Structure formats: structure tokens, C-alpha cells
Amino acid sequence: MKSGEYRRLAGAGVPVPRWAVIAPDTALDPDDWGPYVVEKPNYGALGAHVRIKRTGRVKYKPPEQLDNAHYGRRGGMLVQEFIYTGEWPQSFRVTTLLGTVILCYHQTTVGRGNPLSGRWNHGKDAGPSIVSNTKEMKVTLTQDRDIISLCEDAHRSAFPDIPLLGFDVIRDADSGKLYILECHAHGPTWPFSSDTARSIQEKNGIDFVSQFNALKTCANILAEATPRLATRRMPFQSVEANWT
Structure with a gap:
């Protein structure tokens, strides 16, 4: 999953955009993250379900509640700094x-x-x-x-x-x-x-x-x-x- 890649890259000092796994207690501060962030599946491909979202509207949704075609069902969702x-x-x-x-x-x-x-x-x-x-x-x-x-x-x-x-x-x-x-x-x-x-x-x-x-x-x-x-x-x- 992408989170595993990011941990390795960051651990080796490689620049990656700031990121976090969206968890039940996730609450992002727009003053810290900026007004918009990227929401994407932790396990995804071909740009599917990658979208811009207002930072204050990022909310956790259990994978089983996501659409069947949604890659997030396999590994949850991530939030990432917008570049x-x-x-x-x-x-x-x-x-x-x-x-x-x-x-x-x-x-x-x-x-x-x-x-x-x-x-x-x-x-x-x-x-x-x-x-x-x-x-x-x-x-x-x-x-x-x-x-x-x-x-x-x-x-x-x-x-x-x-x-x-x-x-x-x-x-x-x-x-x-x-x-x-x-x-x-x-x-x-x-x-x-x-x-x-x-x-x-x-x-x-x-x-x-x-x-x-x-x-x-x-x-x-x-x-x-x-x-x-x-x-x-x-x-x-x-x-x-x-x-x-």
C-alpha cells in the first residue's frame, strides 16, 4: 500500500508530500495543511478516486461503507498535502x-x-x-x-x-x-x-x-x-x- 511506500521513502530521507491515513479521529486544520488537500486510496491505481477536497471536510469512512468499485475498500483512504x-x-x-x-x-x-x-x-x-x-x-x-x-x-x-x-x-x-x-x-x-x-x-x-x-x-x-x-x-x- 502507499502508506508502506511513504514510510520507507521518508525513513530514507526521500521527499514525499506530507500525508496521513484517514482514521476515525482524523481532524485536519486548514491553517496547518492549507485550504485543500488530496484524498486518495491507500491501495489504488491509475489515478482512480484521487480527488481534491476541502481540508475541513476530510472525514473517516469505514472501508465497508465505500462503493464496491472503490479502491479504498481494500486499504482505507489517505490524505496528502496538495502540491x-x-x-x-x-x-x-x-x-x-x-x-x-x-x-x-x-x-x-x-x-x-x-x-x-x-x-x-x-x-x-x-x-x-x-x-x-x-x-x-x-x-x-x-x-x-x-x-x-x-x-x-x-x-x-x-x-x-x-x-x-x-x-x-x-x-x-x-x-x-x-x-x-x-x-x-x-x-x-x-x-x-x-x-x-x-x-x-x-x-x-x-x-x-x-x-x-x-x-x-x-x-x-x-x-x-x-x-x-x-x-x-x-x-x-x-x-x-x-x-x-
Whole structure:
């Protein structure tokens, strides 16, 4: 679940937006959290049920009372600090193999609702969507060194026991600060040959493999790591496993 990822990341000193599990006694102060926050499932995917909410209206709801299709039924709900990424929602997807980036792209979705003209203008701008990962998103390859370094360091420090990660990174439009939203530690999709990956590349006229000569890079990473990891009895664990 996302809460397990956040604990690992924060424990390793990796920047993540402030967050909390929504519990029966949750009562958020807008003066502390800001007037709006993000509410999202602890166990979720594809941006489902991720929405902006007025901070003072965040309330606990038992998972069994959520709609059957709601991902929150599986692990409850989280509240997260809202990070403003610009007029339209945008983020970066970074795939790492054993701590080395093999794919890095920028994604943005335009046209779902109105543009968000300022950090706290959700009411004025009629509640635009904050999800960048949509079927309409525009994708461009990028080799932003700050983002690449952040994800490589996060993988090696927080998740050395998980071989493949898919990081979602956002940049605050005002401060420029980077945050990791999640890393899909429970199993990201191989980013080069899935139906989703093929569709993204075709729609945007890009080639994921060409960016870092990915297949050769992966082969080199695995050739180096295989004999080293073969000496370990259990080289990989789940995100919820005990770790040091």
C-alpha cells in the first residue's frame, strides 16, 4: 500500500508530500495543511478516486461503507498535502532497475476541467482534475538530471530489496521542489512492451527503448548483479517486509 511506500521513502530521507491515513479521529486544520488537500486510496491505481477536497471536510469512512468499485475498500483512504504543479496536472514517470534509471518521461493532461490558475484556486476554477495519468495525456521523453538522481538515490536507499520500480515524481510549480508520489513497489508493469506502453509510444511518436538504449542497459545491469545477488539467500522482499 502507499502508506508502506511513504514510510520507507521518508525513513530514507526521500521527499514525499506530507500525508496521513484517514482514521476515525482524523481532524485536519486548514491553517496547518492549507485550504485543500488530496484524498486518495491507500491501495489504488491509475489515478482512480484521487480527488481534491476541502481540508475541513476530510472525514473517516469505514472501508465497508465505500462503493464496491472503490479502491479504498481494500486499504482505507489517505490524505496528502496538495502540491501545485501548474495550470494543468503534470508529473514524471521514472522506471529504475536495481537503482539505475532505464526510462524517464514527462506526462501532462490538458482539458479535463478548467486550468488551475493558482495553488488554492480550486473553488474559483471549478475543481479541475489533478490526475496527469490519463488516456489523453501528452508524453515526452526527458533526461532531467535532478529527477533521475532523486529516483536512483531513492531506489538504492529505500528499496534495495525490490528490483524494478516505477516512480511518479512531481515538481512544485512555485518552489521547484521535487516530491515522489509513489513507486509502485508491489509490481510496476515492464515499461517497454505492455499494451499501455505501446499505446503511449504510438500516440506520442516516441520510442521508450531508444532513450537509454534500455535493453542493452538492462542486460548489463543484470549481468553485473546476478552473480552478486546469487550469493544472497533472499535478495528481494515485499514492501511490507521488515527491513533495516
